[in-house]
Amino acid sequence: MSRVTSLTNMPEEQLNRWIKRIGLLFLVLLIAFVAFYAVDRFRPATPSIADRQLASAEQAVRDKPGDIAARGALADIYVSRQRYDEAISQYTQILATGKGVELAHFGRGAAYVALKRYDEAIADYKAVVDIASKGEMAAFDTTLESAYYALGQIAMAQNNPAEAITQLNLALQIKRSDGDALYLIGTAYTATGKFDDAEHALRSAISFVPVGWADPYTAMADLYTKAGKPAMAEWATAMAAGATGTGDTQAAIDRLTKIAEDPAAGFDAKIGLGLMYELRKDAAQATAWYQKALAQKPDSSEARLGLGRVSSGPGGGSALPSLPAPAPASQGTN
DSSP states (O other), rough: OOOOTTTTTSOOHHHHHHHHHHHHHHHHHHHHHHHHHHHHHTOOOOOOOHHHHHHHHHHHHHHHHOOOOHHHHHHHHHTTTTTTTHHHHHHHHHHHTTSSSHHHHHHHHHHHTTTTHHHHHHHHHHHHHHHTTSSGGGGGHHHHHHHHHHHHHHHHHTHHHHHHHHHHHHHHHHHHHHHHHHHHHHHHHTTTTTTHHHHHHHHHHHHHSSSSSOHHHHEEEEEEEHTOOOHHHHHHHHHHHHHSSSSHHHHHHHHHHHHTTTTTTHHHHHHHHHHHHHHHHHHHHHHHHHHHHHHHOOOOHHHHHHHHHHHSTTSOOOOOOOOOOOOOOOOOOO
16 A cells, blocks of 8 residues: 655655745746736737728728729828828819819818918818809708808907808808807807897807807806906806806806896896706706796796706706817817
8 A cells, every 4th residue: 555755754855855846836837827918918909990990091092092082081080080281181182183172172171270271271161162152052051051160260260250250140041050150159249349249149059058068158258247247247157167067066056046136147047047957957946946037037938948848857857958069170060
């Protein structure tokens, strides 16, 4: 019968050999584990979807240099990747073919705006206007409206609000509900001292987008400050702080409550409080403030719409409309 030698009975020299063998085995296993982890963790990164799309678009142009659609797609990707000089090169090559001229001018104009090469952008957008304004559907052409809007943006960037007003009015003739254009023309009217026109435009913007976009309220705060209406400026400032829903709605509520009975700003403050409580999903408080506003102005569509949202929405309120802040060189549409 075999016998297993006890470690306590094993000679010291033999025991040391076993310890060294076990230690060596552990070291080998540790090295293998570290190597496996390193290979797994630091393997070469695979290209992202965006990188693969770009590579595919570049290859498509190399394969078919005369394919205008492929070149236009590549130019658009360059714009999205903020590689504006390369985008301009592609749009220019499209224009040289005489095909796809309107969209190539529009795309190149946007790239020039991003680089603040405004004079070149103006030339491109005016080329779009020359083409699109002659079309049978010019009165409804969203590309034409977007070109007018872009020209208005550039005029404001060049500190020329009077020209901006001209261009933005043309945009609004095509689309009266363009919140971006209404906001921008409101700031232009303020810059030219036409405060009544500015207020009308900015209030129209917030009628389409009462929350989710602070810029019109900020513009109104500036307008009312310049017009010498401090209570209204306080209302607009409070709304700008809380209107996005991600800001401090409680601070906005506190400020609006203080002016809720002000002769000048009280009604707007009550509507604002209704909106703030809607954002907080507090249907009872929202209802109370909309009812107070309706009692002050029984024909108020704002108060009636607010009450309708609060009473019909899930959890005491329907989703309020929202709009992201306009991006540079946007097309002016919502």
